[in-house]
Amino acid sequence: MxxxxxxxxxxxxxxxxxxxxxxxxxxxxxxxxxxxxxxxxxxxxxxxxxxxxxxxxxxxxxxxxxxxxxxxxxxxxxxxxxxxxxxxxxxxxxxxxxxxxxxxxxxxxxxxxxxxxxxxxxxxxxxxxxxxxxxxxxxxxxxxxxxxxxxxxxxxxxxxxxxxxxxxxxxxxxxxxxxxxxxxxxxxxxxxxxxxxxxxxxFATFIKSHSGVNAAALVVLLMVMLLHFFLYRKSKIKDGNFWIFLITASIFIYSLAMNVDNFWSTSSFFWRAFLLGLTSLFSAVSIGLIPIVSHKVLEVKAGFFWKYFLHFILLSYLLDMVYRSTKYFEEQINLLLSLALVLAAIVGGITASIKAKKKKKKDIWLVAGSLITFPFLMLLGIVFIFFNIQHLLLLSLLYFFLFTIIPIGMSLYQGKKFLRMHSQLDAMVEERTSELEQAMKNLRQSHEDLKAAQTQLVQQEKLASLGQLTAGIAHEIKNPLNFVTNFSDVCLELVEEAKTELRVATKAQVPTGERNGIDTLLDNLQEILQTIETNLQKIYEHGNRADGIVKSMLLHSRGGSGKMELTDLNSVVKEYVNLAYHGMRASKNPIDVVLEFDLDIDIKEIPLVAEDFSRVILNLCNNAFDAMREKTGEPSYKPVLRVRTGKQNSTVLLSIGDNGRGIDPKIADHILQPFFTTKKGTDGTGLGLSLSNEIVQAHGGEIKVESTPGKGAKFIVVLPTSL
CATH class of the missing domain: 2.60.120.260 (Galactose-binding domain-like)
Structure with missing residues (x-):
C-alpha cells in the first residue's frame, strides 16, 4: 500500500x-x-x-x-x-x-x-x-x-x-x-x-525488462529469506536472523503478490481484489517492521512507540479500508498519512542506528545506509515519473533496489557480525588448541610416569611373590638340611668307629683258633660301612632336593625363558600350592589350613610357561589364605583350601576355592582390573589378580570367578590342552 x-x-x-x-x-x-x-x-x-x-x-x-x-x-x-x-x-x-x-x-x-x-x-x-x-x-x-x-x-x-x-x-x-x-x-x-x-x-520491452528485474528481485529476496531462516534454525545468532527473515519474507510476499497481480490474466474479479488486498497488507507489514527489525538486528532496546509501531501500521491499514469504503477521508489526506507513516518507519530505523552508534557497534552504516537510501530511491522514482524519464536500465535498477536494499543491508550487517564472531572463534579455537596440545603433552608425560610406576609396582609384586616363595623354600630346605646335618654326624661317628675297629683288628695277634672272633669284628665293620652307605645316599637325595628348591626359587625370581613347554600340571599345582602354604605358615600371621587336593590323574602334560604359571597358583592361594584369615575369629570355623583339576572338552580346569567370606557382588566385576584391591594400607598392590589374568590370557585361557557371600569364593582357571 x-x-x-x-x-x-x-x-x-x-x-x-x-x-x-x-x-x-x-x-x-x-x-x-x-x-x-x-x-x-x-x-x-x-x-x-x-x-x-x-x-x-x-x-x-x-x-x-x-x-x-x-x-x-x-x-x-x-x-x-x-x-x-x-x-x-x-x-x-x-x-x-x-x-x-x-x-x-x-x-x-x-x-x-x-x-x-x-x-x-x-x-x-x-x-x-x-x-x-x-x-x-x-x-x-x-x-x-x-x-x-x-x-x-x-x-x-x-x-x-x-x-x-x-x-x-x-x-x-x-x-x-x-x-x-x-x-x-x-x-x-x-x-x-x-x-x-x-x-x-x-511497452512490450518494458514488460519483459520488468519481468526480468522482478524475477531477479524475487530470487534475491528468496535467497536472503532462506539463508537467514537456515541460520536462525542452525546458528546461535538467532534473534537478528529471525527478524531479517521476517521482514524479507514480508517484502517477498508483497512483491510476489503484486507481480502475480500485474501478470496474471485472471478474469476473476474476486481474485484480483484478493491479490490487491494481500499486496496492501504486506506492504503495510513490511513498512511497519522496519523500526523493530532495525532495533533487533542492531541489538539495541526499542522504545514503546517503535516496539509497537507495527501495530499502529496495521491499525492504519484497517482504518484505511474502512475509510475508503465509507469515503470518510479524501484520497489526498490518505496519501499524506501513508507518506507520514513511511517516513516514520525510516526514522525508527535511523533511531536504532543512532543507539547502536552510541554503543560503539561496528558496521552499522550497512543498516543505516540502506534505510536512508530507501526514501531517496522512492523520491527518485517520483522524479522519473514527473519528468517522464524513460531510461530502461535506470528504471530497472531503481525497481530492483527499491525492493531489496533494506534486506540486503541488514543481511550484510548480519554477515559482517557473523564473520567477526567467526574470527573470534578462530582465535579461541587456536588458543584452545594450544592448551589442548599442552594438556596432551602433560598427559603423555603422566602416562610415561604411570607406566614407570606400574613397572615398579609389577616388580614389587614379583618381589613380594618372591618373598612368599622364599619363606616356603626356607621351610622346605630346613628338613633336608637337617637330614644332611644329622646323617653327616652319624656317618662321621660310624666312620670313627670303623677306624677304631680296624685299628683293633690290625693290632690284634689272634691265634688261629680265635679266627671266629675276627670274623665277627669284620662283620661289624661291614655293617657300619653299609650304614654309612645308606646315610650317604640319604644325604645325596636330600641335597638334590634342596638344590631343586633353590633352582625353582631362582627361576621364579628371574622370570624364566618365557617359552611354553609341555608340563605336568598336577605336579606344578601340588608343588606351588605347598610352597604357598609353607610361605603363609612362615609369615607373621599364620593360620591352620586344611589342604584338600583332588587332582585328575588323567591329565597329562599341557603347554605351560611353568615359571609364569606358578605365580598364578601362588597369587590365588595367597588371596584365599587372606580371605580365610579374616574369618578365623568366628567360632567353629576351620579354614579349608580345595584344589582340583579336571578335563572339560578340549580344555583343562584348575579350581582353587576357599571357605572364607566370599566376594562382594558390587566389586566382583573389578577384581581382575589393575590396581584394584580391598586390602588396607600397604598389604596389597592390586596387581596380583591382574597379572594372573594376563598370564592366563597369554596361555590362551581365562579366569572365572564364583562366589557366595559369607561362604567362600572359587577361582577357576580354564586352559587349552594344546598350543
Whole structure:
C-alpha cells in the first residue's frame, strides 16, 4: 500500500500537470493534441479530459453520434477526482459522452487500454463498440465484473482533423466494498487510455525488462529469506536472523503478490481484489517492521512507540479500508498519512542506528545506509515519473533496489557480525588448541610416569611373590638340611668307629683258633660301612632336593625363558600350592589350613610357561589364605583350601576355592582390573589378580570367578590342552 502511494503521488502530479494544460474546448469539441501525451509510453488518459457529459440512465441511442446530450451533466474536472460527478447523480451506473477532434499525429493508429481496478466497460467510437470488459448494467444483478489487470483492446485508426464521438457505458456497483481492497480508484474513473501503436513495442520491452528485474528481485529476496531462516534454525545468532527473515519474507510476499497481480490474466474479479488486498497488507507489514527489525538486528532496546509501531501500521491499514469504503477521508489526506507513516518507519530505523552508534557497534552504516537510501530511491522514482524519464536500465535498477536494499543491508550487517564472531572463534579455537596440545603433552608425560610406576609396582609384586616363595623354600630346605646335618654326624661317628675297629683288628695277634672272633669284628665293620652307605645316599637325595628348591626359587625370581613347554600340571599345582602354604605358615600371621587336593590323574602334560604359571597358583592361594584369615575369629570355623583339576572338552580346569567370606557382588566385576584391591594400607598392590589374568590370557585361557557371600569364593582357571 505505502510503496504504491509514491507512484500514485507521481501520477497525481502528472494529472495535475495535464489538467493545468487543458482548457474547456470551444463548441463542445475536445481537441486531442500531441501535447496531451503523457507517461512513459506516450498515452492519453481519457478520464483526464475535461468536458465529459454524464447521464445515470441507460438507452441504446446514447452511443450514437447524433444523440443530443446537451441536457446531460458536464464535468469540469478530470474523472479521477471524487468531485467530478455529484453524489446525487452517481448510483453505480452511467453513460459518459465526449466529442473529440483528432489533432495528434502520434495517435492516428491507437491501441485502447484499460487499467485494472475498474468496473464493467463498453467503449464506443461513433456508435461502434471498440472495447468491452465485463457487462455493465444499471441493474446490479446483471452486472459482470472482470478482473483483468491491464487489458489491451484492438487497433483503431483515426483520421487526423476529423471529429469522433466517444461514448462509455460504465457500471461499478458495490464500489465501496471492492475499493476497500486497495484498487485506489475513484468510483467513476473508467480507466481507459489511447496508446500510440509505435509505443507498444517499447511497452512490450518494458514488460519483459520488468519481468526480468522482478524475477531477479524475487530470487534475491528468496535467497536472503532462506539463508537467514537456515541460520536462525542452525546458528546461535538467532534473534537478528529471525527478524531479517521476517521482514524479507514480508517484502517477498508483497512483491510476489503484486507481480502475480500485474501478470496474471485472471478474469476473476474476486481474485484480483484478493491479490490487491494481500499486496496492501504486506506492504503495510513490511513498512511497519522496519523500526523493530532495525532495533533487533542492531541489538539495541526499542522504545514503546517503535516496539509497537507495527501495530499502529496495521491499525492504519484497517482504518484505511474502512475509510475508503465509507469515503470518510479524501484520497489526498490518505496519501499524506501513508507518506507520514513511511517516513516514520525510516526514522525508527535511523533511531536504532543512532543507539547502536552510541554503543560503539561496528558496521552499522550497512543498516543505516540502506534505510536512508530507501526514501531517496522512492523520491527518485517520483522524479522519473514527473519528468517522464524513460531510461530502461535506470528504471530497472531503481525497481530492483527499491525492493531489496533494506534486506540486503541488514543481511550484510548480519554477515559482517557473523564473520567477526567467526574470527573470534578462530582465535579461541587456536588458543584452545594450544592448551589442548599442552594438556596432551602433560598427559603423555603422566602416562610415561604411570607406566614407570606400574613397572615398579609389577616388580614389587614379583618381589613380594618372591618373598612368599622364599619363606616356603626356607621351610622346605630346613628338613633336608637337617637330614644332611644329622646323617653327616652319624656317618662321621660310624666312620670313627670303623677306624677304631680296624685299628683293633690290625693290632690284634689272634691265634688261629680265635679266627671266629675276627670274623665277627669284620662283620661289624661291614655293617657300619653299609650304614654309612645308606646315610650317604640319604644325604645325596636330600641335597638334590634342596638344590631343586633353590633352582625353582631362582627361576621364579628371574622370570624364566618365557617359552611354553609341555608340563605336568598336577605336579606344578601340588608343588606351588605347598610352597604357598609353607610361605603363609612362615609369615607373621599364620593360620591352620586344611589342604584338600583332588587332582585328575588323567591329565597329562599341557603347554605351560611353568615359571609364569606358578605365580598364578601362588597369587590365588595367597588371596584365599587372606580371605580365610579374616574369618578365623568366628567360632567353629576351620579354614579349608580345595584344589582340583579336571578335563572339560578340549580344555583343562584348575579350581582353587576357599571357605572364607566370599566376594562382594558390587566389586566382583573389578577384581581382575589393575590396581584394584580391598586390602588396607600397604598389604596389597592390586596387581596380583591382574597379572594372573594376563598370564592366563597369554596361555590362551581365562579366569572365572564364583562366589557366595559369607561362604567362600572359587577361582577357576580354564586352559587349552594344546598350543
Amino acid at each position: 505505502y510503496l504504491k502511494w509514491f507512484y500514485i503521488f507521481g501520477i497525481l502530479l502528472l494529472a495535475f500537470n495535464a489538467q493545468s494544460q487543458s482548457t474547456t474546448p470551444e463548441n463542445e469539441v475536445y481537441s486531442i493534441q500531441d501535447s496531451l501525451l503523457q507517461g512513459s509510453f506516450m498515452e492519453v488518459y481519457l478520464p483526464d479530459l475535461i468536458g465529459w457529459k454524464f447521464s445515470p440512465y441507460d438507452h441504446p441511442e446514447y452511443s450514437s453520434p447524433d444523440y443530443d446530450d446537451s441536457s446531460w451533466y458536464t464535468t469540469t474536472t478530470p474523472l479521477r477526482e471524487e468531485s467530478a460527478i455529484p453524489d446525487s447523480l452517481w448510483n453505480g451506473f452511467g453513460w459518459f459522452r465526449l466529442k473529440v477532434k483528432m489533432d495528434s499525429d502520434e495517435l492516428i493508429n491507437s491501441i485502447i487500454q484499460n487499467f485494472g481496478g475498474t468496473g464493467a466497460i463498453e467503449f464506443y467510437i461513433n456508435d461502434s463498440l471498440v472495447f468491452k470488459k465485463g457487462n455493465p448494467s444499471v441493474n446490479p444483478e446483471f452486472q459482470e465484473l472482470k478482473g483483468f489487470n491491464n487489458q489491451l483492446g484492438d487497433l483503431y485508426t483515426f483520421e487526423k482533423g476529423e471529429n469522433y464521438q466517444f461514448a462509455v457505458k460504465y457500471s461499478y456497483h458495490d464500489y465501496n466494498f471492492w475499493n476497500s481492497f486497495s484498487f485506489n480508484r475513484v468510483r467513476h474513473d473508467f480507466g481507459l487510455s489511447l496508446i500510440s501503436v509505435k509505443e507498444i513495442n517499447e
